[in-house]
Amino acid sequence: MRLIAENHDHESPALRRFRAAGTGDLYATELDLSVSDDPARWGEAIGDSPRIILRCASFAAIDTPGDSPGDLSGDQAAAWLESWSESGWAAFSQRVARARQAADDRGVELLIRPGAGGMLSDGVCTLSWFARSAGAAPRLMLDPVGWITPSMVRDLDDHLLRIAERSHQLIDAGAVECVLLRSAGAVTGPGSSLDPRPLHDQAGADRLDPGLILRRLAPL
Numbered sequence: 675m676r677l678i679a680e681n682h683d684h685e686s687p688a689l690r691r692f693r694a695a696g697t698g699d700l701y702a703t704e705l706d707l708s709v710s711d712d713p714a715r716w717g718e719a720i721g722d723s724p725r726i727i728l729r730c731a732s733f734a735a736i737d738t739p740g741d742s743p744g745d746l747s748g749d750q751a752a753a754w755l756e757s758w759s760e761s762g763w764a765a766f767s768q769r770v771a772r773a774r775q776a777a778d779d780r781g782v783e784l785l786i787r788p789g790a791g792g793m794l795s796d797g798v799c800t801l802s803w804f805a806r807s808a809g810a811a812p813r814l815m816l817d818p819v820g821w822i823t824p825s826m827v828r829d830l831d832d833h834l835l836r837i838a839e840r841s842h843q844l845i846d847a848g849a850v851e852c853v854l855l856r857s858a859g860a861v862t863g864p865g866s867s868l869d870p871r872p873l874h875d876q877a878g879a880d881r882l883d884p885g886l887i888l889r890r891l892a893p894l
Contacts, residue, residue, distance in 0.1 A: 713776035797840025
C-alpha cells in the first residue's frame, strides 16, 4: 500500500499523472471520468501508465445541488433513492465490471477513487460493497478527504477519526492499492463543494487544517 501526496504538477485537471516518490516512475493516470463513462472515452491518454484511476459513479448521474436528498426535486429524490436499492448497486457493479474488463484488455490495472459525490460515498458503504463483491472488485485509490462534505467541516476532527477507522478496515481487507493525502478548500456557500488542495498549499487560510489531516491520516 502506497501513500500519494496531492500536487499541482498535472498536465490538466482532466489528465492527472501520479509518479513514484524517489524514482519519478509513472505510477498511475487519473482521467476526469467515472466508471459510468464509456471506456471508449479513455482514448490514448493512459499511454504507458500501469494503472488508470476512475471516480466511482455518481448517484444515478444526478447533479446534486447540495449536501442531501432534501435539496433535490421529487423526481430527482426518487432517482437518488433508487440508486441505493439492490438494483442500483447491481447496475453500479456492472459498470465497474465493464471498466475493469476494458482495463484488462489494455493491460493496465483499474483503480476506483471513492468520494462523497458517488456510490462509494463513505467508508461504510465502500467496505460493504467491497465485501459483497467477493474478490471481483478492483482495488481502490483511497481519498479520505474526498469523503468530507461541506456540512462535515465544522466537526472535522470527529469525522476524520471515523474515516481513518474505516480506512484501516479497508486496508486490512486488501481493498486499497494507494492512499491519497491532500487537503481541501473550505466552504464558500450553501451547496458548495470542497476545492481539492495539496497539503503544502499555502494559498489562503480557507483550506482544511493540513496538520490535523496528517495527524489523523498519515498513520495509514
